[in-house]
Every structure is written in C-alpha cells, then in structure tokens.
Amino acid sequence: MFRKIVNSIWFKLTIAILIIGLLIYFNRIDISVIIALTKTWPWLVGALLLTLPPFWIVSYRFKIILSSQGIDVSHPQALRWTMIGSFFDLAMPSSNGGDFVKAGYVAEHVGAGMRTRAVMAVAIDRVVGLLGLFLLAAIVSVIGWNLLVDLPSRILVVGLSFLAGIGPLIFLRIAGARRLYNSSRINRWLMAHSWGLRLKQMIGSFNALRENPRILIASLALSILNHIFWCTALLFIAYAVGDIVNPLKGFIVFPLAIFGGIFGVAGGFGLGTAAFDFLLSHLLLIQNGAVIGLLFQIIGALSRLLGLPYFLKSHHIPH
Numbered sequence: 001m002f003r004k005i006v007n008s009i010w011f012k013l014t015i016a017i018l019i020i021g022l023l024i025y026f027n028r029i030d031i032s033v034i035i036a037l038t039k040t041w042p043w044l045v046g047a048l049l050l051t052l053p054p055f056w057i058v059s060y061r062f063k064i065i066l067s068s069q070g071i072d073v074s075h076p077q078a079l080r081w082t083m084i085g086s087f088f089d090l091a092m093p094s095s096n097g098g099d100f101v102k103a104g105y106v107a108e109h110v111g112a113g114m115r116t117r118a119v120m121a122v123a124i125d126r127v128v129g130l131l132g133l134f135l136l137a138a139i140v141s142v143i144g145w146n147l148l149v150d151l152p153s154r155i156l157v158v159g160l161s162f163l164a165g166i167g168p169l170i171f172l173r174i175a176g177a178r179r180l181y182n183s184s185r186i187n188r189w190l191m192a193h194s195w196g197l198r199l200k201q202m203i204g205s206f207n208a209l210r211e212n213p214r215i216l217i218a219s220l221a222l223s224i225l226n227h228i229f230w231c232t233a234l235l236f237i238a239y240a241v242g243d244i245v246n247p248l249k250g251f252i253v254f255p256l257a258i259f260g261g262i263f264g265v266a267g268g269f270g271l272g273t274a275a276f277d278f279l280l281s282h283l284l285l286i287q288n289g290a291v292i293g294l295l296f297q298i299i300g301a302l303s304r305l306l307g308l309p310y311f312l313k314s315h316h317i318p319h
Helices: 002-006 008-027 031-039 041-050 052-066 076-090 097-110 115-143 156-173 182-191 194-210 213-240 247-263 273-284 289-314
Strands: none
Touching: 002 031, 008 273, 031 041, 041 289, 052 076, 052 115, 052 194, 052 247, 052 273, 076 097, 076 289, 097 115, 115 156, 115 194, 115 213, 115 247, 115 289, 156 194, 156 247, 182 194, 194 213, 213 247, 213 289, 247 273, 273 289
C-alpha cells in the first residue's frame, strides 16, 4: 500500500508542488526576478527556439539506433514516435513515462517476434542520451581545464562527468565480451533475477550497436549536439534573469542540473528545480538557480506540447 502511494502520480505532484512552494517561501524563487522578465523576454524566446532542433536530432538518433537492432524506419516515423514520447514525458507525468509509450508504438509497429528488440532500442536510446549529457561536460572540461581553476570542486565535478559519461561504455564493453556474455555460470545467475534478464538484453542490444562503430559514434555525437542546444538555452535563461555565466563553466555544471530533472515530474518540476538551485548556487555561485531551473522546465514543457498533434493524429495509445 505504501509503495503504491509513493509511486502514484498524485504523490509525486504533491511533492513537486511542496518543494516549489518551499523554494518560494525561503526566497530561493524570487517573484520580483520573475516579474522583471517582462524586460528580458527575448532571451526566453531564444531559449524556447533552441529547444526545437533537438527533437529532429534525437529522432534521427533514434532512427539509427533502431536500424542497429534490425528495425528500419523512416526519419519522419522516428520523429513521430519521439514527439509522442516527449509529450507523454509531460502528460503522464513521469521522468520516463514517454519511453513506455514510445516503446509501445515501436513494438506495435514491428509486431510479434521483434517486440523485445523494440523495447530495448528505446532503452538504449535513453542510455545513449544520458551518456551524451555527461560526455559533453567531460569534453568541455578538457578543452577549458586551465580556465576553470576557480570552479568549486573542479576535480570532483569533472571526475563525476567522466565517470558517468565513459564508465557505462566501459562496463557495457566488458560485460558484452563474448567470454562473459556467453558464460553459462554468469547466465544462470542473471536468469535467476528479473533484473538480470533485462541487463542481459540491454548488453545484447548494446553489442548490436557496438558492432557498427559508425552508428555508435554517430548516436553519441548526436546526443552531444542535442545537449549543446539545451545547455545554450540554459545560458539564455540565465542571461534573462540577470546572471552572467561563463559558458565553459555552464556547459560543465548544466548537464548535472539537467540530469537532476529525471527525479522530478513532467520534465523535472520539484526535485529537479531544487537540484538546479543547489548546483547552480554552489558551483556557479549565482543566486537565481531555482528560477533558472523553473523557467527551463516551463520552456521544456512548452516544447513537449508540440508532441500533442502527433499523438492526436495517431488516435490511440498502444498496449
């Protein structure tokens, strides 16, 4: 009963509203700063426009990841599924609710015998997206290392970015080695657990992607490009609220804050907003971190609404 309550949408929405209310009460979200946006709104319009190209980018990434799993679809079809998934990330609301719906559409499209591959392709697409987020921070830290001497906890922040961006790739490569992947002893242990079967399926799907290095590199590059747009949108939002952020520092810290959004609802509201407040205030030393996070989540929600027409055109939600 308790688990059912904690996992319910209404409980998550209540927590999100409570957190945002506390941020307002303790003046972490300054209403006067929000009112002043009437003078700097062009930056917000620019931020909104920057959230649109990523839909095209990640849908093409999804198309080539599907092809690595033996599922060939057109880019417009992949874009339709991506837009519907993005809408349901907002509408359900859940940090991964859109993935379930998107997987349903792909599974329905491929039919029996390919449904597991369809679901795993959606999971791999989400993993590659997260890897690109941290790889962006790692690459920027290498490029501007000498310019980041005053970044608080520089070694820790950069180390976490490398660990989260490169660590999973190393793990999947090692776990996918034929000697381990085909080991009867390891397989018996994995099959004894429900999560073990999913992990083996994930590793198998990654192996299929790894067998074509061009697709793997292209999908990671598209993920990085996608997050360049989102981080630039965050820079614009920071400028709108009057905070001047060093782009190099921003592109290292912003990915960590964006990652915090997966713990909130409907794109990060609540816990994600608090994560923005904590990370931006402690690492970038700015006072409007919660406002930036809230505006980022609102703009992200507006862009996800563009998936509604795609869903209405499809007429149904697949099982």
